[in-house]
Amino acid sequence: MANSAPSPGQDRHAKPIRSILVTQPKPATDVSPYSSLADKYGIQVDFREFIEVQGVPYKEFRKEKVNILEHTAVIFTSRNAVDHFFRTCQEAKLEMPAEMKYFCISEQTANYLQKYIVLRKRKLFVGQRTAADLFDVIKKHKSEKFLYPCSDIRKDDLPEFMRANNLKFTEAVIYRTVASDLSDLAEVKYDCLAFFSPSGISSLFINFPDFTQDATRIAAFGPTTAKAVRDADLILDIEAPMPNAPSMAGAIEAYIRQHNGQPSVATDKNKSAN
Numbered sequence: 001m002a003n004s005a006p007s008p009g010q011d012r013h014a015k016p017i018r019s020i021l022v023t024q025p026k027p028a029t030d031v032s033p034y035s036s037l038a039d040k041y042g043i044q045v046d047f048r049e050f051i052e053v054q055g056v057p058y059k060e061f062r063k064e065k066v067n068i069l070e071h072t073a074v075i076f077t078s079r080n081a082v083d084h085f086f087r088t089c090q091e092a093k094l095e096m097p098a099e100m101k102y103f104c105i106s107e108q109t110a111n112y113l114q115k116y117i118v119l120r121k122r123k124l125f126v127g128q129r130t131a132a133d134l135f136d137v138i139k140k141h142k143s144e145k146f147l148y149p150c151s152d153i154r155k156d157d158l159p160e161f162m163r164a165n166n167l168k169f170t171e172a173v174i175y176r177t178v179a180s181d182l183s184d185l186a187e188v189k190y191d192c193l194a195f196f197s198p199s200g201i202s203s204l205f206i207n208f209p210d211f212t213q214d215a216t217r218i219a220a221f222g223p224t225t226a227k228a229v230r231d232a233d234l235i236l237d238i239e240a241p242m243p244n245a246p247s248m249a250g251a252i253e254a255y256i257r258q259h260n261g262q263p264s265v266a267t268d269k270n271k272s273a274n
Contacts, residue, residue: 001185001208012215013237016260018043020252021190023050023200033249041256048185050195050203053151054176055084058091066172068094071147073101075138075169077131077158079112084175085149086116101125101144105134131157142167153177153199155224179203192238194219194248198228205232217255221248 022034026047038045068089076082089096101123104110110126113119125141127134138146138161146169148158153176162169177199186208193216195201204211219238220226229236240251 001182001188001190001204001211012217012235013259015191015215017191017217017252017256019190020045020192020194022047022194022248023203024194024196025049033247037249037253037256041253041260043256046190048182049180050182050200051177051197052180053080053084054178055087056174056176058088061088061172061174064172066147066170068092068147068172069097071145071170072099073103073141073144073146075103075134075146075148075158076109076113077105077134077150077154079109080151080175081149082109082112082116088149088174099123101141103127103134103138103141103146105131131155131161134158135161138162138167139165144168146170147172149174151175151177179206182207190216192217192219192252194221194238194252195225195229196221196248198224201225201228201232201234219248219252219255 020034020037020043022045024047027034034045034047037043074085076085096117098121102110102113102117103125104113105127107126110119110124113122113124125137127137135158142165144167146162146167148162148169148171150171150173152173159169159171161167179199180203182203193204195204195218213234217237218229218234219240220229220236221240226236226239238251238255240246240248242251242254245251245254
């Protein structure tokens, strides 16, 4: 990926942001915080997944010698985990017993379960939003034998919590996170790259080992992503969430307001109308 270079002697922040690459899938609808950002400031916003999820084939999963039905509860921390857990069950020709309990990190993940099971007939426990919220729920069910389906790349907080509280659990890797092929972006320049996971940073350097940042602004969502940016010796220009900007789009807009030195498109229209 080509870097966005400042003019000789120019402060890297002085170069206005005119283009942004969001390293996530394009939103399902045309109306999103990013489309609003593009319209308001007249900038280009593109989307491209830097990582891909690949399911672990059942034949390979069997080598882990994990007996799914020996467990009394399943912990889901993402929709990918839900998809690949039930894919694995289907390939194994397993049907989840009615008494199986499901612990979900958020309401969004819990609702996604409806794709595979009838929720009103199941025992469902939901955290508010974060892993810490889910921990509080899990602690009330210490007699359960938990199954934690996850990726080969995952945070350590849940396994560490389970071990620290002497909870019975089995970790089962059912999908992998791999770098996407980004070779078509080799000569493409963006003023800002927005990352949402450490895997995205890894993918950047897997695809472009000679990448240099120069005036390219780097945005990161979440503390682990921010750490990955710094560990890669990159300058972190935009960090989210922040008290005044809980979303990535909001954090980028705050930066643009401070550094672009241009009125928004909406402001120009308002001036013309007066």
